Amino acid sequence: MIPPAAAPDFLTRAGWGNARIEPLAGDASFRRYFRVIEPSRRAVLMDAPPPHEDPRPFIGIARHLCALGFAAPAILAEDLDHGLVLLEDFGDARMREMVDAGDVDEAATYTATVALLAELHRHPPANVPPYSRKEMHREAGLLTEWHCPAVGLTVDADGYHVAWDTVFDRIDDVPSVTVLRDYHAENIMLRDGLEGHARLGLLDFQDALVGHPAYDLVSMLQDARRDVPEDIETQMLVEYQRLAQPGTAFLDSYAILGAQRNAKIIGIFTRLWQRDGKPRYLDFLPRVWGYLERDLAHPALAEVAAWFDANIPADKRGGYLKDPA
Incomplete structure (x- = not known):
């Protein structure tokens, strides 16, 4: 440094x-x-x-x-x-540490982050590229490209693509919004003396695209870096639906995008270890696998879940990778 x-x-x-x-x-x-x-x-x-x-x-x-x-x-x-x-400079009061230490109320803080998303989604999206299906496939494919070889598996990559393509057809057609793509508790600073949206200092949004409004909710509520209680996730999904009225298929899309994002993260964190020499990211894999298993249990993910069952046995899931160093 x-x-x-x-x-x-x-x-x-x-x-x-x-x-x-x-x-x-x-x-x-x-x-x-x-x-x-x-x-x-x-x-x-x-x-x-x-x-x-x-x-x-x-x-x-x-x-x-x-x-x-x-x-x-x-x-x-x-x-x-x-x-x-x-x-x-937004200071040092990062949401992750403030919530974990009990310095702020967890439910109230997550409610504020959801309200911010609902407000952002009322505005026309930024002038950035779309979150295309091609990009979603590429990201999901990071799991088969990096993680599967790392755990000694040769898998059906073509079948993986086909399964995802079938599942992506079920994402509901809602107005596209600005998707910050890394909206989670380590990228939000809690600013002293401010209220409402001004209190939440936003960071790490340079990869923003135009896409589905459920994606940033997944990023926040299935956080790779901290355990978000399932009851908080459920409450926040209800709160977002109350504020944004996104439609009846929204929870299907949330599960699909959750599985896609978590598959991507498993691949990226494995790559950060193997290619970039950053083994600390392996510590997050058990949590991310847990989120992925929950998403795969949703009926909208049936074809992708079947692919996982056929290609990745239970003892190769769960993020047991350890850096030999």
Whole structure:
């Protein structure tokens, strides 16, 4: 977590030349974050190094969300050639830790996140690509591409695609919305002294697409990084349906998109271990497999569930992978 070489000049041009730079966080991508500190103010420096990362989608969605009245970080300065962006600092009160510590009410906090989604979904979507069926297939295929070989399985990849194609036909046709795609408790900051949507500081939305409104609910309520109680998930689904009135097939779509997302995550987390040398993501696999098993039990997933039963035996599920190191 050494600051990029271009950071001092960038900060000087942005009017932050006397600031101290401290490591803040890295993530599953090549992006890194630093806190930029002066006596009376502070900001966050995003390092999104080209050619691996492009900060322009993040900047575009941040400005879109801010224009709609949501709390995305203000863009204070940018240097696209070096992949540097100076952002508003939302502080340290992340939803995940605040809920886990009991510092905020779990149900009330999740209710606020659901209300934010319902409000976002009332607005026309951002100018970003669609969450196409081709992309959904590609993501679901990460499980057969990465995880199945890692557990010693040779599986029917063509049958997997066919099963998903049948199931995707059951996703209900509702108006498309902005899908943030990584909307969960580690990407929401709880901002002091604010209420309503302004209290929820949104992060990590650079991969946003236009898609189904159930997807971000799945991301929040089947969170790969923390256990969301099943009763909370049920309550929040009822609350979203009360606010948004999405139609009678919504829960079918929620289960389908839940299974698709969880299959994708299993594949990605296996890849992060094998390809990128990040074994800590294996610790999340038992939780994600648990969500996936629940989704596969839904009648709308019958063909995909049958494929799993035929190709992945019970003793190869559940995320038992361990890094040999």
